[in-house]
Amino acid sequence: MESGEHLATYASARALLALAGDTYATRKWAAGEAVAFFTELEREPEEVFKQIAQELLPSLQENEGSYTLAVLDYAQHGRDLAHQAVEEGRVWLDHQQILHLLKRSIENKLLASVPRSALHDAPVELKKAAEELRAKLPKYEIPLASIGGKLGPRGLYLARACIQELRKGASEGKRWYASMALSLALRHDRIPLEQAKEIITEFANNCSKGARPFTAREAITTLEWVYKRDGPARISCRNLISQGLIPDYCPTCPYKGGRRKRNEEQ
Amino acid sequence: MNEPTPQAPPSKEELWVTERIRAFYKAKPPCPSEVSRREFGFGFQKKIDYRHKAFNGCEALRDFLVRETPRYVSCSAAYYDLPGARPMERKGYRGADLVFDLDTSYAHELHEHLELVCPYCLNRVKQDAQQLVEEFLVKDFGLSSQEIWVNYSGSKGFHIHMQSQPVRELSAEARRQLLGYLTGEGVSLERILVKKQLGQGRFKLAGPTKASRGWPRKLYNTAHAFLEKCTVKDLTERGARKVDANKIVENRAFLLKQVEEGNWDAMPGLRKVWANLLEAAKKLRGLEVDQGVTFDLARILRLEDSIHGDTGLVAKKAGGASELEKFDPLKHALSANPKQFASVVPNSDLKFQLMEQTFELKANEKVEVPDPVALLLLCKKRATLA
Numbered sequence: 001m002e003s004g005e006h007l008a009t010y011a012s013a014r015a016l017l018a019l020a021g022d023t024y025a026t027r028k029w030a031a032g033e034a035v036a037f038f039t040e041l042e043r044e045p046e047e048v049f050k051q052i053a054q055e056l057l058p059s060l061q062e063n064e065g066s067y068t069l070a071v072l073d074y075a076q077h078g079r080d081l082a083h084q085a086v087e088e089g090r091v092w093l094d095h096q097q098i099l100h101l102l103k104r105s106i107e108n109k110l111l112a113s114v115p116r117s118a119l120h121d122a123p124v125e126l127k128k129a130a131e132e133l134r135a136k137l138p139k140y141e142i143p144l145a146s147i148g149g150k151l152g153p154r155g156l157y158l159a160r161a162c163i164q165e166l167r168k169g170a171s172e173g174k175r176w177y178a179s180m181a182l183s184l185a186l187r188h189d190r191i192p193l194e195q196a197k198e199i200i201t202e203f204a205n206n207c208s209k210g211a212r213p214f215t216a217r218e219a220i221t222t223l224e225w226v227y228k229r230d231g232p233a234r235i236s237c238r239n240l241i242s243q244g245l246i247p248d249y250c251p252t253c254p255y256k257g258g259r260r261k262r263n264e265e266q
Numbered sequence: 267m268n269e270p271t272p273q274a275p276p277s278k279e280e281l282w283v284t285e286r287i288r289a290f291y292k293a294k295p296p297c298p299s300e301v302s303r304r305e306f307g308f309g310f311q312k313k314i315d316y317r318h319k320a321f322n323g324c325e326a327l328r329d330f331l332v333r334e335t336p337r338y339v340s341c342s343a344a345y346y347d348l349p350g351a352r353p354m355e356r357k358g359y360r361g362a363d364l365v366f367d368l369d370t371s372y373a374h375e376l377h378e379h380l381e382l383v384c385p386y387c388l389n390r391v392k393q394d395a396q397q398l399v400e401e402f403l404v405k406d407f408g409l410s411s412q413e414i415w416v417n418y419s420g421s422k423g424f425h426i427h428m429q430s431q432p433v434r435e436l437s438a439e440a441r442r443q444l445l446g447y448l449t450g451e452g453v454s455l456e457r458i459l460v461k462k463q464l465g466q467g468r469f470k471l472a473g474p475t476k477a478s479r480g481w482p483r484k485l486y487n488t489a490h491a492f493l494e495k496c497t498v499k500d501l502t503e504r505g506a507r508k509v510d511a512n513k514i515v516e517n518r519a520f521l522l523k524q525v526e527e528g529n530w531d532a533m534p535g536l537r538k539v540w541a542n543l544l545e546a547a548k549k550l551r552g553l554e555v556d557q558g559v560t561f562d563l564a565r566i567l568r569l570e571d572s573i574h575g576d577t578g579l580v581a582k583k584a585g586g587a588s589e590l591e592k593f594d595p596l597k598h599a600l601s602a603n604p605k606q607f608a609s610v611v612p613n614s615d616l617k618f619q620l621m622e623q624t625f626e627l628k629a630n631e632k633v634e635v636p637d638p639v640a641l642l643l644l645c646k647k648r649a650t651l652a
Binding site: 071072075079081085086087089090092108176177238239243 | 307312314315316317353405406407408409432433435436437440441443444446447450451452453454457458478479480481482483556557558562564565566
């Protein structure tokens, strides 16, 4: 495919997905495109590869086979900064790590958000095509068995005093965070989506109205977002406390005292 | 439609506090940079009663503060096209300052803890702020100390701010990465000390050396300093058996040399010691930061140079890291005039420090105190006006 044609295809695909408003599909698309682009990039002569790498990671420097990158650049695309060789604003990396970062930076570029004004002004034909696409995209009815694996050794999150406290609602400024924590608890406990929607709706109704009420729709959006993901569903008690959602660790909290206590228990 | 709830008329204490806050905002109105691109929130009874307010300039903000006199003023670290729009997605996010919030409680450490405002605890958090700036932001992350400034929160902590363009563009996930590094959370010994096979069934633990960087280097420094001075008791306390501890102390010079060369397995009984030292290094080097403030890009924070309604103290800009040393919040962050006095009646025995003085007040005994002291007591609801 000619490069100009490829660019046009990319732009239309991105615009269509943005208009369809399906973030899950967009992420899948970006991950696939990043792999395809990266595979082609690896076939390029070394000079071209270096030039593109430099554009994607502007602070990249190479010195006799070893690479360094500015800490802020690394934080944008990399993972696990705490285990990296960090010094004087730079992260020391090997060739393999650079390749991984390049793939991630391509994916991040593809995922960059499209301004609302651009979506608003999009041609009618594109909007219509996006409608059709939305109808064709698979619905993510996640089967219960695929959520989170088996329950942790400490049983249900929902039974805990902190989560019971969350269910009583939250004040303005804390409502989204609380809905996220409650959604994670529901997913961890493998509560079926329909039943979880009832619980989160009850939570939304319990929240303080503030300057703008927190609607059940907003809470359900958070819940669905959480249910679509299949990573670990962990809740940070410390964050709940620091957000002022619960006053302190529950008396029987297994996470009180941090990771070390958990390890000792195990 | 519900009937509006009738509100009790303000008490004379509330009126007095409001007057002091109003006088402060008339004389010294706060004004953040790029005010028209920020979202504001205000609190009268609690920290945020409502948010999503926007102002087109400092004059409008000042007028609002003088007219409404909120107890708490918060402002977004984020910049928006339409900061007053709702919901959040309509605001048009255009980046955010990088902010770290430190307010660790040191009440458990050995000192005379003063309940209202504790100079010892404040000083400890100030030291954390200095460490965050000097060791992490400048030395490790390579940020310029010129673009970092520290604000007192007005209560128990400090906020560290950065505004440069590259920092504004950091995603929430990138901010989480920086936080993970600062706190040392998730740093594991298994990733730092790597098993290397020497022969069949023989392994050694290869670890960091003087040339290492990042957290491995921090562990190296802690371990090296410990090995230089440790006694048998120190080692047994850190998990070594007594017989191994004796051997380690006897062969200290040899062991130090081995560690310097990256061999962390030169003698038996060391693995538990290393695990213990990593935890010590995390405690010593890692920082307790309120993580939500840094990665939650929609969060609104205490506005710089506004009054904190729990104390009547100003969330004052302390300056850069070098100026922080000289900054004493209990002296430099007063909002009321210390030369004016008010008569108050404390509702319990109180001991606290403010304005470089120690105050010891008796319950139900009328006393004349400087306005900043009266403001603190009334904000904390620990006294009434006489």
